[in-house]
Structures are given as C-alpha cells and as structure tokens.
Amino acid sequence: MNLAQAPSLTDFGHDPWWLILGKIVFAFVVALLGTLLGVWFERRVVGFMQVRPGPNQLGPFGLLQTLADGLKMAFKEDILPRAADKVIYFFAPAISMICAVTMLSVIPFGPMVSVFGHQTPLQVTDVPVAVLVVLALSSMAVYGIVLAGWASGSTYPLLGGLRSTAQLISYEVALGLSIVAVFMLSGTMSTSEIVAAQGTGPQLSLFGADITMPGWYALLLFPSFVIFFISIVGETNRPPFDLPEAESELVAGFMTEYSSLKFALIMLSEYVAMVAMSAFTVTLFLGGWHAPWPLSIWSGANSGWWPLLWFFGKVVLLVFVFVWLRGTLPRLRYDQLMRLGWKVLIPISLVWVVVLAWLRTVDDWETKSRLYAVGIPAGILLLAAMFWPSRKPQPQPTLAEQVENRPPGSFPLPPMDLQVPPSPRTRRMVAEREPANVPAGQDSEEV
Amino acid sequence: MTTSTVLAATGAVSGGEAVAFWILAPLALAGAIGMVAARNAVHSALWLVLTMLSLGVFYVLQAGPFIGMVQIIVYTGAIMMLFLFVLMLVGRDASDSLIEVLRGQRIAAIGLGIGFAALLGSGIHRATQGTPPVGLEQANAGGNVQGIARLLFTDYLFAFELTAALLITATIGGMILAHVERRKEDKRDQVATMKARFAPGNYPGPKPGPGVFATSSSVATPARLPDGRLSDLSTPDILPLRELTAEETSLKGTEK
Numbered sequence: 001m002n003l004a005q006a007p008s009l010t011d012f013g014h015d016p017w018w019l020i021l022g023k024i025v026f027a028f029v030v031a032l033l034g035t036l037l038g039v040w041f042e043r044r045v046v047g048f049m050q051v052r053p054g055p056n057q058l059g060p061f062g063l064l065q066t067l068a069d070g071l072k073m074a075f076k077e078d079i080l081p082r083a084a085d086k087v088i089y090f091f092a093p094a095i096s097m098i099c100a101v102t103m104l105s106v107i108p109f110g111p112m113v114s115v116f117g118h119q120t121p122l123q124v125t126d127v128p129v130a131v132l133v134v135l136a137l138s139s140m141a142v143y144g145i146v147l148a149g150w151a152s153g154s155t156y157p158l159l160g161g162l163r164s165t166a167q168l169i170s171y172e173v174a175l176g177l178s179i180v181a182v183f184m185l186s187g188t189m190s191t192s193e194i195v196a197a198q199g200t201g202p203q204l205s206l207f208g209a210d211i212t213m214p215g216w217y218a219l220l221l222f223p224s225f226v227i228f229f230i231s232i233v234g235e236t237n238r239p240p241f242d243l244p245e246a247e248s249e250l251v252a253g254f255m256t257e258y259s260s261l262k263f264a265l266i267m268l269s270e271y272v273a274m275v276a277m278s279a280f281t282v283t284l285f286l287g288g289w290h291a292p293w294p295l296s297i298w299s300g301a302n303s304g305w306w307p308l309l310w311f312f313g314k315v316v317l318l319v320f321v322f323v324w325l326r327g328t329l330p331r332l333r334y335d336q337l338m339r340l341g342w343k344v345l346i347p348i349s350l351v352w353v354v355v356l357a358w359l360r361t362v363d364d365w366e367t368k369s370r371l372y373a374v375g376i377p378a379g380i381l382l383l384a385a386m387f388w389p390s391r392k393p394q395p396q397p398t399l400a401e402q403v404e405n406r407p408p409g410s411f412p413l414p415p416m417d418l419q420v421p422p423s424p425r426t427r428r429m430v431a432e433r434e435p436a437n438v439p440a441g442q443d444s445e446e447v
Numbered sequence: 448m449t450t451s452t453v454l455a456a457t458g459a460v461s462g463g464e465a466v467a468f469w470i471l472a473p474l475a476l477a478g479a480i481g482m483v484a485a486r487n488a489v490h491s492a493l494w495l496v497l498t499m500l501s502l503g504v505f506y507v508l509q510a511g512p513f514i515g516m517v518q519i520i521v522y523t524g525a526i527m528m529l530f531l532f533v534l535m536l537v538g539r540d541a542s543d544s545l546i547e548v549l550r551g552q553r554i555a556a557i558g559l560g561i562g563f564a565a566l567l568g569s570g571i572h573r574a575t576q577g578t579p580p581v582g583l584e585q586a587n588a589g590g591n592v593q594g595i596a597r598l599l600f601t602d603y604l605f606a607f608e609l610t611a612a613l614l615i616t617a618t619i620g621g622m623i624l625a626h627v628e629r630r631k632e633d634k635r636d637q638v639a640t641m642k643a644r645f646a647p648g649n650y651p652g653p654k655p656g657p658g659v660f661a662t663s664s665s666v667a668t669p670a671r672l673p674d675g676r677l678s679d680l681s682t683p684d685i686l687p688l689r690e691l692t693a694e695e696t697s698l699k700g701t702e703k
Contacts, residue, residue, distance in 0.1 A: 128513075129513050132517070161535060409647035410649065
C-alpha cells in the first residue's frame with residue numbers, strides 16, 4: 001500500500017482558488033446526483049424486492065423519472081398554511097439542506113491526485129476535528145425537521161417534530177459513543193488521517209507467524225460498526241426508524257404541510273443526508289477510498305483517480321443496505337425505538353469502549369501477563385454465564401386440568417379433540433340423493 | 448497544526464479572522480438581544496441558537512476547534528433541542544404577556560444591563576490591553592484535542608469526575624421525581640388480560656356501539672338492548688347516561 005498517496009492535515013490549505021471552487025462544486029454535484037440517482041435507485045430496488053418493475057419509462061431504465069418528478073414539483077402551487085410561522089416555515093427546509101450538503105465537505109473522496117499540475121487531496125477540506133464537524137452538522141440538521149414540524153402550525157407535523165427531537169438526540173448519543181472506538185484506534189479526529197490509518201493493518205504474531213490483520217475498522221471494531229450503522233439509520237430518519245414522518249400514522253409527519261419546492265428541498269436533504277452518512281460510514285469504518293482486498297493486490301489500486309471508484313462503490317453498497325432495510329423491516333413503535341437506543345445501543349457501546357480501552361492498555365505488556373490480563377476476566381465472565389442461576393420454570397397445569405378448573409358460567413369451549421361433527425344438512429342431502437346407476441363390480445360405497 | 452492555530456498563537460489577527468469576527472459578533476449580539484426581546488418562546492430559543500453557533504465559530508477561530516465543535520454539538524444540538532422539545536409540548540401559542548408587573552422594571556433592567564455590560568467590557572479590555580497571548584503554542588503542541596485530553600485526565604481529573612457525579616446525581620434525582628414505580632404484580636401480561644376477558648361475568652365480545660338501535664346517532668346516546676333496556680356499556684365512561692326527551696328527538700321544522 002502506497003502511503004505517500006495518503007494526504008495528511010498539512011496537505012490542506014495550499015490550493016489555488018479555482019481548485020477550491022472546483023472541489024466545492026464537485027461535492028455539491030455529488031450531493032445532487034446522489035439524490036437524483038438515489039431516489040431512482042431506491043424505487044428500482046424496492047420494486048425489485050416487491051416483484052414489480054418500478055419506474056422504467058422515462059429515459060434508459062427510468063433514470064430520468066426523478067428529474068421529471070423534480071420538475072413537476074417545481075411547478076406545483078406553494079402553499080403557506082394560515083397558522084404557519086412564516087419565517088421559520090420558510091427556513092426550516094433550507095437548514096436541513098445546508099447541513100446535509102456541508103457534511104460532504106470533510107469527506108475524503110480519494111487520495112492525493114494531480115489536477116492540472118497541482119498535487120491536491122480529493123477532499124474539500126480537513127480540520128483536526130473533522131468527525132466532530134459532521135456530528136455537529138447532523139445535530140443541526142435536526143432543527144430543520146423539528147422547526148418544520150413546529151412552524152407548520154398543525155397537529156400531525158407537530159407530532160412528527162416532537163418525535164424527531166427525542167429520537168435524534170437519543171441516537172446521536174449512541175452515534176458519538178460508537179465513534180469513540182475509532183478515535184481510540186486511529187488516534188485522530190481528522191477524516192483523512194482516519195482513512196490513512198486504515199491503510200495499514202496491525203501486525204499480529206500468532207504461534208510464531210506474523211499476520212497482517214485487515215486495517216478496516218469495520219472488522220477490527222465490529223460492534224462499533226454495527227451500532228454506528230443502526231444509529232445513522234435513526235439519525236437520517238430512514239425506515240425502520242422513520243417515526244417523524246410515519247405515513248401510516250401521521251400522514252407525512254413533519255412535512256405534511258409542505259408542498260412544491262420546499263417539499264422538494266426536504267426530500268433532497270433526506271437523500272443527501274443518506275448519501276453523506278453512507279460516505280461518512282465508508283470513511284470511518286470501511287477504509288475510505290482504499291481498495292477492497294482482491295483489488296488491493298494490484299499496486300496501482302490506491303493511487304491516482306482509481307480510489308474514487310472504490311469509494312463510490314462502497315457508498316452505493318451502503319445506500320443499497322439503507323434501501324434493503326426499508327424494503328424489509330416494519331417501522332418500530334416509539335417505545336421500542338427508545339428502548340433500543342437507550343437500553344441496548346448505548347450500554348453496549350459503553351461496555352465495548354471500556355473493553356477496548358483495556359485491550360489497548362494490555363497491548364504493550366509482555367505476552368504472558370497480557371494473556372493473564374485478558375484471559376482471567378474472560379474466564380470469569382464465561383464461568384458466570386455458565387453458572388448463572390436460571391429461573392425455575394413453574395409446573396404448567398395440563399390442558400385437561402385447566403378446563404376442569406374453569407369457574408362455572410365460563411365462555412363455552414370448542415370440542416377439545418377438534419373433530420368437526422357432521423353437518424346435519426349434508427346428511428339430509430345424501431339421504432335424499434337418487435341412487436346412481438353404478439355398474440356392479442366397482443366400488444359402490446357411498447361417499 | 449492548522450494555519451489558524453499558528454496565527455492565533457502569535458497574537459496577530461489575520462484578515463480572515465477579523466472579517467469573521469465583524470460578521471459574527473453583530474450576529475451573536477443580535478441573537479442575544481432577540482432572545483430577550485422575542486415574545487414567542489420558540490423564537491427566543493432560536494435566537495439563542497444563533498448566539499451559541501456564533502460563539503462556537505469564535506472558539507474555532509481562537510485556535511480551540513475541539514471546544515468550538517463541542518459547543519455546537521452539546522449546546523445547540525442537545526440542550527437547546529431539549530428546550531425546544533419542552534416548548535413544543537407546552538404549545539405554540541404560549542407567548543409572554545407584555546403587562547409589566549413591576550412599574551419601571553423594564554427600563555431599569557435595560558439600564559442596568561447596559562451598564563453592567565459596559566463595566567464588564569471596559570474592565571476586561573483595560574485588563575488585557577497590550578498583554579501578549581502566551582502558551583497557546585505549547586498547549587496545542589501535540590494537537591488541540593490531545594492537549595485537552597491530557598489536562599482532563601491528569602490535572603483536572605478529580606474536578607472532571609466531580610462534575611460528572613454532580614450531573615449523574617441531578618439526572619437520577621430528576622428521574623426519581625418523575626418516575627412512577629409500577630410493581631411487578633400490577634403489570635398484567637397478555638395471558639392474564641385474556642383470562643380476565645373470558646372470565647364469567649365479563650362479556651368478551653365487542654361492546655355495543657353508541658347509537659345502535661337508539662333514537663339518535665350521538666355518542667352520548669346509549670345503545671338499546673333487544674329487550675328495550677339501555678346499555679351503559681355503549682357510552683364512554685366520562686359521558687353521563689341520558690335519554691333524549693321526546694321534544695329533543697322530534698323533527699325540527701325548517702320554517703318559523
């Protein structure tokens with residue numbers, strides 16, 4: 001792996017103005033194209049999963065359907081409810097949109113490339129706290145949803161907004177805690193350096209053989225990866241966590257009153273957030289622009305413009321998982337959502353961070369004491385799990401006893417042997433039927 | 448090390464920093480004034496968000512990127528969001544009344560506020576004028592985040608843990624005050640519910656709908672059972688059972 005290709009923080013801030021502008025336009029185009037293709041992709045994939053074609057009329061494979069829908073939306077009447085808070089109603093979709101698009105500015109799309117003779121990283125900018133920038137933006141994007149719900153001035157949007165406040169705050173905690181593990185391993189909060197840190201796997205000497213572990217944090221920090229992905233599904237309001245806009249309960253939730261271009265902005269921000277969060281996951285856990293294993297054997301895979309392809313391939317894969325979840329899982333109930341967030345995701349992340357800190361601490365010790373330090377707690381845990389007293393099952397009364405013990409006057413029970421008594425009507429009809437002319441020798445038994 | 452950190456460490460104010468300051472400082476001030484002046488509680492909260500965001504950017508400009516981002520995540524992202532949650536629960540029409548309870552209070556508050564701000568501002572300005580900033584370079588030597596982490600886990604560990612204990616105590620106190628304890632016996636599971644439903648004396652089928660075989664389709668009109676009695680099962684518990692008089696049920700004439 002060619003590490004000279006990986007940019008560090010010192011490589012940023014030397015670009016001429018036209019290059020900066022070009023990168024910003026590139027990130028913006030990624031956002032818009034991501035939406036345009038994302039909506040199409042989602043409808044086609046969900047259609048495939050539900051055994052129907054999906055949009056297939058406009059353009060090749062129906063690719064232009066979203067464009068047509070967008071144009072139609074622009075010509076719709078823009079409705080402003082009388083009870084709406086006009087200024088906030090107007091600005092709320094813009095808040096979501098701005099936050100979602102800005103997230104893409106700290107995502108590394110690729111390594112150092114040469115653009116008209118300038119060596120520059122394929123990333124708009126990077127700061128020492130780039131991951132926190134994404135977190136801050138995603139927490140600000142909540143305002144768009146909440147304020148849209150509140151400013152609409154009617155009941156269903158308000159309920160959607162209320163749901164989203166509690167949901168997004170809870171899932172942000174789990175999100176932050178799962179990223180802590182990434183910080184602990186990479187030792188940095190800058191996105192480009194996290195990607196660079198995943199380029200080299202740790203050396204593990206097992207039974208005398210040196211094995212290079214894969215460097216992707218999705219494998220090294222699997223629990224964090226799972227929790228992170230569940231949290232971003234909650235954070236982007238995607239099914240099965242789309243309670244703020246639950247169609248079957250709240251009409252369209254926080255965006256019920258929106259129409260025309262404002263509605264288009266809300267849809268846009270939802271899909272941009274999905275793409276940006278997928279790109280963020282790829283950056284943190286899936287090795288960023290690094291080529292996956294069979295491709296990485298080729299030495300040129302991680303240099304030049306090729307990594308752009310690997311990066312977007314991984315992003316499309318994650319967007320597919322988003323769509324897959326939507327096509328598969330039913331929406332959670334509100335209390336189930338809260339229980340999952342606070343009683344499952346957050347405790348598991350906390351315990352996992354402590355375990356990881358312990359593993360990191362014993363990493364420097366010599367082999368024997370390291371084995372003791374990891375083996376003894378693990379052994380105690382195993383023993384405790386084995387000998388944990390399980391609750392004695394209550395003796396279950398048999399069915400006959402239960403029937404016997406019912407108080408007088410109870411609801412009538414169907415026959416216990418489930419034998420259906422012959423219908424008197426059938427018996428009468430059989431008796432009245434004229435005997436058929438059955439030739440002798442054949443089976444003449446009456447049915 | 449970013450360029451902004453180096454610039455701030457030397458004490459010089461770069462052009463970009465000055466521009467950012469003169470854009471954001473009026474915004475922060477406007478947010479503060481708007482927060483006090485706004486009549487609607489949600490508008491107040493939003494003005495405060497503006498101030499907090501500007502402060503976060505100021506921290507970043509002052510070579511504290513970590514604290515700036517944490518300011519935005521924690522204060523605007525979590526705390527103000529909880530404020531909004533409560534305000535939205537209270538209702539959107541809960542505006543403050545403009546009646547002055549204490550006469551002259553507003554004038555006095557404005558005067559005292561401006562006076563206090565002037566006193567504080569001039570005092571800090573006089574005290575720090577001409578003092579060169581020192582030590583930022585050393586504090587941020589191994590990176591801003593690492594510097595804060597080192598201080599938090601060495602010199603200020605005890606204070607940090609005390610703060611955490613205080614916050615946890617407050618949270619648990621709040622939960623205890625608001626939590627309604629339900630004993631295990633009081634919870635009825637599905638099996639128990641079904642047993643109670645089919646127990647003798649309870650009618651397991653759906654209740655008769657209000658207005659069925661009744662003289663009116665009103666929810667308050669009880670259903671009439673086949674034997675002519677009124678069924679109190681059909682009306683909601685909060686409604687009193689009553690039958691309409693003959694005058695009420697008779698056709699109303701359209702002409703006077």
